[in-house]
Amino acid sequence: MIRTFLSACVATASIAVMAEAQTVAVTNAKLWTGEELVEGATVVIRDGKVTAAGDDASVPSGVEAIDAEGAWVTPGIFSAFSRVGIVEVGAEDTTNDTAAPMSTFGPALQLSDAFNPLATIVPVTRTEGVTRIAVAPGFGSSMFGGQGFIADTSGEPDSITEEKAFTFINLGEGGAGLTGGSRAAAWATLRAALADARTFPARYIASDEGDALGRLDAQALAPAARGDQLILVAVDRASDIRKVIDLKNDSKALNIALVSAREGWIIAEDLAEAGIPVILDPYANLPSRFEALGSTQKNAERLIEAGVNVAIAYFDDDSHQARLVLQAAGNAVANGVSHEDAMRAITSAPATIYRLDDIGTLETGSVGDLVIWDGDPLEVMSAPTHVYINGVEQSLESRQTKLRDRYLSLDVSERPMGFKR
Structure with missing residues (x-):
């Protein structure tokens, strides 16, 4: 019974992941393909794979695109x-x-x-x-x-x-x-x-x-x-x-x-x-x-x-x-x-x-690992604004960000006992 329940959970999770791996389109990107830099590029990911990438790529009809506004876009x-x-x-x-x-x-x-x-x-x-x-x-x-x-x-x-x-x-x-x-x-x-x-x-x-x-x-x-x-x-x-x-x-x-x-x-x-x-x-x-x-x-x-x-x-x-x-x-x-x-x-x-x-590349047939950055990826102060793995957008939350958000603006009265002095 337990085994059946776990199998059902795994199957449900797999279906959920497949459902999330829909079409992703990013336009107006400063695209690092893995081999060269392309200005004003578009990248399209469908079902976890790159289907189009470059300055001549177009967004499929009915797909809402993310305008990168000239930001760096790279493979993961x-x-x-x-x-x-x-x-x-x-x-x-x-x-x-x-x-x-x-x-x-x-x-x-x-x-x-x-x-x-x-x-x-x-x-x-x-x-x-x-x-x-x-x-x-x-x-x-x-x-x-x-x-x-x-x-x-x-x-x-x-x-x-x-x-x-x-x-x-x-x-x-x-x-x-x-x-x-x-x-x-x-x-x-x-x-x-x-x-x-x-x-x-x-x-x-x-x-x-x-x-x-x-x-x-x-x-x-x-x-x-x-x-x-x-x-x-x-x-x-x-x-x-x-x-x-x-x-x-x-x-x-x-x-x-x-x-x-x-x-x-x-x-x-x-x-x-x-x-x-x-x-x-x-x-x-x-x-x-x-x-x-x-x-x-x-x-x-x-x-x-x-x-x-x-x-x-x-x-x-x-x-x-x-x-x-x-x-x-x-x-x-x-x-x-x-x-x-x-x-x-x-x-x-x-x-x-x-x-x-x-x-490691963003070209037709590649796995849909993609990152949109708020600056040059090699600059120490730059950070991702969007991360996709296999065409699925990932959370940018971690234990570290949760701790930061919890204590960054915590009222003095709510601080743990060790922090109230």
């Missing part, structure tokens, strides 16, 4: 690396599902199992215009963090876009420490693990153990080892990055992207030639570790100039402040990146890295 912002929805309170371990240090599993850990779309940080992230998030695992007892996922920030139960979008591997100082204390050990482990995964299930017929991975881990890593899944590699030192390039050149089928890559600028041309994209944080520009002595504010600019596909994220508090990806992109502009490249790095570039062809 894509945070290319975050921990949104898997950490509620950073200081409380029971609410933090980033890593599993006591687990014997590595690649088989599926982070989507821990995602809470109702986490308070999800609407906080959405109200800043971030509609898509890549959520990455941390590292526990293994250099293999597990499977990361892509989700939207609607807060809906079905908000995960790709459950196993990538596998995450640590090949920096941390990876060396997790595999015996040496980079040589880390690379030996990785080569053995890739061999186990490529030959799965053949070598596991007689035994549950491979050279480096158990059966479930080898099965989970197999798509990445065969080039069917993205491999995100956390790495910073130029010599370590060069080893990743060698791995890619030796195994052309592998789909690899780097995370952080603080010294990536040193071998930017090699990265471009190998076709390896980079997800970086422009604020990570100080030599805080030995593997990052070559850090510079010009990393993003130099990588982009060399032809590397660069996506921007915010690493410092990636569970609660992933929304600062916009500020990070603005910081990149202050250090030489063009405004267009910075906008690309938070819209279409992450979608390209994760092979999501219909996300």
Whole structure:
């Protein structure tokens, strides 16, 4: 009986969402399509998909349009690396599902199992215009963090876009420490693990153990080892990055992207030639570790100039402040990146890295993620006035805005006891 009731509730909710995903039209927009800026543009979204976009698009008959009055209109912002929805309170371990240090599993850990779309940080992230998030695992007892996922920030139960979008591997100082204390050990482990995964299930017929991975881990890593899944590699030192390039050149089928890559600028041309994209944080520009002595504010600019596909994220508090990806992109502009490249790095570039062809752009056939802004999206004081995900307008209310509104103009007599002094 309870199960039947819950099923009915889910069905009713699904019908409601479908009903809301009606035709949306925005006119007179300063439109960033994900690739170029178009003045005086119109965007039309029907049933969750963009059906027209550009300065020659027209509003369908009978549809009431929103006049943007020349305001910026962009695809939903894509945070290319975050921990949104898997950490509620950073200081409380029971609410933090980033890593599993006591687990014997590595690649088989599926982070989507821990995602809470109702986490308070999800609407906080959405109200800043971030509609898509890549959520990455941390590292526990293994250099293999597990499977990361892509989700939207609607807060809906079905908000995960790709459950196993990538596998995450640590090949920096941390990876060396997790595999015996040496980079040589880390690379030996990785080569053995890739061999186990490529030959799965053949070598596991007689035994549950491979050279480096158990059966479930080898099965989970197999798509990445065969080039069917993205491999995100956390790495910073130029010599370590060069080893990743060698791995890619030796195994052309592998789909690899780097995370952080603080010294990536040193071998930017090699990265471009190998076709390896980079997800970086422009604020990570100080030599805080030995593997990052070559850090510079010009990393993003130099990588982009060399032809590397660069996506921007915010690493410092990636569970609660992933929304600062916009500020990070603005910081990149202050250090030489063009405004267009910075906008690309938070819209279409992450979608390209994760092979999501219909996300990150506003062109015919794209998913209807759209944001209308009250100013330049990269200006720190700008904010969204409307946010749409899959063609459905989203609430711009969060726990933070509710607290602000509650206490902003509260009469002295109504203040909680602790505030009356």
